[in-house]
Amino acid sequence: MATTDRYSRQATTLALAHALSAAERGLAVIPLSRTKLPALRSPHRDAPEPAGPPCHGECGRFGHGVYDASTDPARIRALFAAAPWATGYGIACGLPPHHLIGVDLDTKSDTDSTATLRELALRHLFTIPPTIVVLTPSGGRHLWLTGPPDVVVPNSAGRLAPGIDIRGAGGYLVGPGSRTAHGVYATAPGTAHLTPAPCPRSLLRLLLPPPRSPRTGPGSPAGGAHGRGLVQFVLAAHEGQRNTRLFWAACRAYEDGIGPELTEDLVEAAVRIGLTAREARGTITSAARMTTHRPEP
Template sequence: MATTDRQATTLALAHALSAAERGLAVIPLSRTKLPALRSPHRDDPDPAAPPCHGECGRLGHGVYDASTDPARIREMFAAAPRATGYGIACGLPPHHLIGIDLDTKNGTDSSAALRELALCHLFTIPPTVVVLTPSGGRHLWLSGPPDVVVPNSAGRLAPGIDIRGAGGYLVGPGSRTGHGSYTTAPGTAHLAPAPCPPALLRLLLPPPRHHHPTPVSTGSHGQGLVQFVLAAHEGQRNTRLFWAACRAYEDGIGPALVDPLVEAALDTGLSEREARATIASAARMTGHRP
């Protein structure tokens, strides 16, 4: 193995041990960002056997090997001499880490999508650890409640936004891949993962199942949303309309309130085309079809 590879492995181990000191469970990763240890069950004769998550006691179970024990971490890296990075397991105590992966592929502006979600659902991302990826993306680290299991997802929240939750992992800062290095954004390395805003946490959980939807009257709540739009001044008309439409769709009265909201928007000076486009955007952001 080349000297540069040995240096990369040594550096990755050092970063992994440092992360473990902060209570973050880690595993070694290869240059492809995949777990560096091969499964000990790859040649098992029975492919239908229940999956092993480390119960066999051997290494090679991906994120299920993750540990904060320095001796265990050194053992894993010794068994993976070509590792050039490390992964941080999500969903484990004490931080119950949740990763917000903001991608930049295919021209997607995932940061703008997150800002739109924050506006729609009235939350802000607190100061927290931010990891910069080689492709120009960002990983935001948040901590979740111990009694909530956040699932992994890709693009469900919005295009270009992937979620790393229980059973997933984030590439740790200091890791080297075939495309470059992961680094901590300036001014965030000393921070602990900030608590996930409750409104964002609700979006990260699977939506409740509705087996028998029933018609919903807009009632006084719908009238209040319309009045909220009617009270908009120039410069806040779109924002108020977007917010009211998000609330309406979240409360199950979105379809019934489209025309009243459009009429209210017209009274404030918006065109019908602008109003309907804003309401359609709110519908998509809340997981509904316009």
């Protein structure tokens, strides 16, 4: 038992050291358990949350998953102190300054995801620049890319292609040096000294959700199911992503022809997550202008 406890403490100490090192590079981190899940459980798990947007840490307690992520060494130490069983760390995607995008090339499917990515690159005329690559215990690879600050890339599983998952806003990547139940994540040889490379524009376009046709019906909110989805996307924003999520949702709404009727719902959602109505209307106006006068690619 003593040996097991000592091993666990060593794993936690190493995970904390790696997490602090990542934070020095501007990457916001959280502690993970051996299952790769956030190590701290939600403080709201035993009681219903109050009406309104879900709590993303406004209560002041830990346990909100990726919304706990930080680059502050004192906060990171406090997170790990609250989770002494943590053996790894997660790196939040989509946050400044890197706006990290993770391309997860899986090996569990029957498809060769690496070959699939090469085919996509040939078809859409892009190349993956030299960047950080993390090797997973199962033999997969995580490619680290950066996105522009005004674009919100959502998480997706297999939407880009079978065997390729995307970690974007609201998601996280398991950091190199993390120890899980299946092994250790490690930086691929020759990539540890690199910085995350910018995501090629052609690939970035593929990572954004396709426009959906608006669906309306008697008694439905503006824009129907699609409009509700865009409003919920804004409501799920946390500090640092509120304006970019609102801008992305407004762009999608105007592209799909439901911008004017969804404006008030988007403004209301933005106010509920902390923006002012004036800020929200300015962002929506910018989105309308961009989508109405979109230059040819």
